[in-house]
Amino acid sequence: MARRRHEEEHDNHERWLVSYADFITLLFAFFVVMYALSSVNEGKYRILSNSMVVAFRNAPVNSVGQTPTVMPTPSPAVATPLASKASEGLRQKEREKMRQVAKNILDVMAPLVEQGKVRVLETSRGVSIEINDSILFSPGQAILKPPLAKAMLSVAEVLVAADFPITIEGHTDNMPISNAQFPSNWELSAVRATTVLRLFADAGIAADRLTAIGYADTRPVEPNLLADGRARNRRVTILIDSTIPEKSTELDLQGAATASPGARAALPPAAR
Template identity: 50%
Template sequence: MARRRYDDQDDRESHDRWLISYADFITLLFAFFVVMYAISVVNVGKYRVLSDALGDAFGGRPDVPQASSTIEQLPLANLIARKRADAARRERERLNTLARELNASLAPLVKNGQVRVTQTGRGVTVEINAKALFEEGRAALGGEARATLGTVASLLRNDPHAIQVEGHTDNLAIANPAFPSNWELSSARASSVVRLFIDSGVAAGRLTAVGHAANVPVAPNTDEAGRVRNRRVAVTILAAM
């Protein structure tokens, strides 16, 4: 009877051994599907982390296809960002050069306060006092005004940037046969400058004329000094980006 009990126990143990192989097979199958999922997601970094972890778990690291060092160190997004930054830097340099040239060419007028050259994120603006360009209440350019604007046009003729010309007035009402209001006066003055630029060789497609009347003052309209500053034409060379 003792012998029979021993054989029964041995037979049971023998029959249960398949569970060990089955468990190993399930583990390997799970690992296989995990690897297949990782491969299906195109992410070299995550694939490498996963493969290293599996290698540690199963006693050795598999060979992982190595992405080129350039792609790893400089992903596509970084390449695009760098190109944009380089383009923005070159654009700033071009506008800086243009601002210096305008300041130098218009130095006498800058010195006596009739012209201001400023640079912002929008571009380079040449602000010219209306007194240096027009007679009061008129939009026809005089001889000296044409010479001044001709100097500006010569610098802009071969420049690729778009140009916006804006006319501004003070807040005193105007009513004459030519201009019923400051809207017409400011628009006509901006158009006169645009026409001169076109005649000087600046491409018409780069130019825009805008009349603001008294709506964009740079000084209070409470005294004559402020009103003189507000009567102006602004030529803005627009930044490309």
């Protein structure tokens, strides 16, 4: 009888293992929960946090129970068409202003327009004045002919009153040139564009509105096979650009587009 009681008491000494196993189980569960909390999706958490802050910041307080009532926030989809409509209205007004500037230039250069030496075109970027370089410069030269210098001054007077960015582009045909002053058509086209730019600057157009680009023979408007086509390609183009800011889109390392918080003003091609 005493031996049986001794065995039962011996078995009771090992009951601590049950409590120890329960403790280990709880400890494991605790660390699992902690790991789960540390792996919260930061993006979703930030969206939820911002939504809660906005909701409770704008929530009126109920005078009876002092319980905040969450008011629904307006959907951004309502504001987007309005902003788009306003932007379209600004673009339309600017386009009309550009057309008026183009009309004034046509009036100033009417004789040359009738001769087919000057063309005024409306493009997606603005208004483009295309001038045949045979009336502006002698072959292989970058000095304005005196009669056309006066005409270009009249154009400058029209452009001074506007606030649009202006890009002057020099173009040549594909006939090579190589002399002490111009080793290639690149230098010739760039210097011709710069010559017109300097005339505009001297006439009072702000320097930060002006850009000069030399394209050589890389932007032909006609094939260079015939003399008429080469004559058409030798030209100086004056582009009147838009002033409405452009919306920019930033790309991340994966190439995905993300909305940029700011917008930048339209710039001439060389400055973009």
